[in-house]
Amino acid sequence: MNSQELTSRFALTHDPESSRRTICGTDVIIHCHHYNSRIQRTIEGAAGIDGKKIFVRAAESVFSGMIRQAIRPGDSTAEKWEIAAALYSHLGYGKLDLSSLSTGLALGTQSHFVEGWNAGFPERKTPVCSLTSGYLQAAHLVVTGDPVSVREEECMVGGAKVCRFAVNRSRTEPAATYQRRPVPGPTGKPSTPAPSNIDQKKITEALVAMPIHGNNDGLLPAFNVYLANTPIDFYNLACFSFIEEMDRLKIGAAAKSQLMADSEYCGINTFQGIISSPEWAGLVGPMIKDQQRDTMHGIVAVSNALGWGNWQIVEHTPAQSLRLESRNGYEATGFLELRGKSQVPSCLMLTGAAAGIMELVYGEGSERERFGQFASRETTCRSCGGEACGFEVTEAS
Ligand SMILES: [Zn+2]
Ligand SMILES: [Zn+2]
The missing domain is CATH 3.30.1380 (Muramoyl-pentapeptide Carboxypeptidase; domain 2)
Incomplete structure (x- = not known):
């Protein structure tokens, strides 16, 4: 072929x-x-x-x-x-x-x-x-x-x-399958994004036009990291099943904390790679007028273009706090599709990553030292019936 x-x-x-x-x-x-x-x-x-x-x-x-x-x-x-x-x-x-x-x-x-x-x-x-x-x-x-x-x-x-x-070939266990129920898209009006010099549309268009797929080795080195295109359902099925099994052992809360911690490290590590890459310098660099504030907005714009959903910074006090709104995060939508309505917020990846990007931009020291300098929580989640998911990040006490 x-x-x-x-x-x-x-x-x-x-x-x-x-x-x-x-x-x-x-x-x-x-x-x-x-x-x-x-x-x-x-x-x-x-x-x-x-x-x-x-x-x-x-x-x-x-x-x-x-x-x-x-x-x-x-x-x-x-x-x-x-x-x-x-x-x-x-x-x-x-x-x-x-x-x-x-x-x-x-x-x-x-x-x-x-x-x-x-x-x-x-x-x-x-x-x-x-x-x-x-x-x-x-x-x-x-x-x-x-x-x-x-x-x-x-x-x-x-x-x-x-x-x-x-x-x-002598497997007796039936093939793994799953069901996804249709979920209506977000309703209501999005909050106004906080001001910045970042042109989200331009970043999205550039990243969508970029050939983000495997090279001859099937690997995808870009932005100083190895990327992969992974089905949203894979992450959701793996993470939801993991939490459910840990819940049965009465340690579901620890499982969620660990998944959030992984995302917090990802926020620091992955975006450290991204903001020091030539791709960032060429695409986002020229838009940055207010170094830290615009870097925050640039990171969120890039993550949206990578398919994380459509989350926006709606309030930001540099070095102190951050409020984000996500209207179609893949975790909340996925929970509704795969499991139904949730009693508790579902967006562990976005919660952890929100703290991680604050630590990357405003934290001090090595990656290990930055981890935990900010605390993040999801205050409202679409999977619990909210119109959007909301995240608040503040300095850790
Ligand atoms: Zn191997
Ligand atoms: Zn959520």
Whole structure:
């Protein structure tokens, strides 16, 4: 299949109103290798639950839908495998070698998650490519109709030359699926954004026009980090299931704090990479007149363009406080779609990231020292019936 055909099948659509990025009929959001490896570490590292299974099943259920959308009725079996591998690379997860599949073996020769773990937790030696295992299960299901179990036996993170995945065809467990109910879009009028010199529209247009997809290695180095396009449903299914399982052990609150902490680190780390990148200097740099205030607004504008939703700074006292409003954050919308109305706010990623970006712009010291210098809370959430989600960040006492 020629690359032009593949590119057209994976074409990005972007809705400026909602800030949603869609590939193969699936809403995706761009996060970097720091965030992805951190939440995986949180979910898979928790004692008393099978976090790896949560990660793999979320990937299997979401990517089977996505791969299905990429395939056309006339495609041959070989073409279907080719499309599945190409989509994996296009999204930025790395590179798959499926030439030995008939012997029950798949190889990963490049890996977004290995990059993430090596950057954040280089001591890790056991396999980290759980998302890949789930992706391969999804691909197998779509191409052959049969659910299989895929286990990573050897991983580059532990020093292996390639990641080796064993495909077991004697699986008895049914394929992972999920239901999503339709949810009406946000209602009411958005609050007026706080003033800044940042042209959000220009940033969004530039980032939407930018080819944010995997290179020849299936990796996506940009803004000083490795990015990946990940389905919103994957993050939501993995995080919601994790919290529910931890709730059963009566430690759901600790699980949420940890996910928020991961996002707070992401706010510091990821955006540190972004604001010191040549892409930022070229695109956002010329708009910055008031260094710190405009940097805050620039970061929020970039995050919206990456598919985080449409959140805006509505009040900001430099170095002291920040108030944000999100009208269609993927966590609140996802909770309503996947679980229904919530009793408590759902937007852990945005809550943590809001503190992280304040710490990045106004905090002092190393990343570790900045962490915790600001406190963030979600005061109202769309998943609880509010018109929008509201976040308040203040100096930590
Ligand atoms: Zn691996
Ligand atoms: Zn919310």
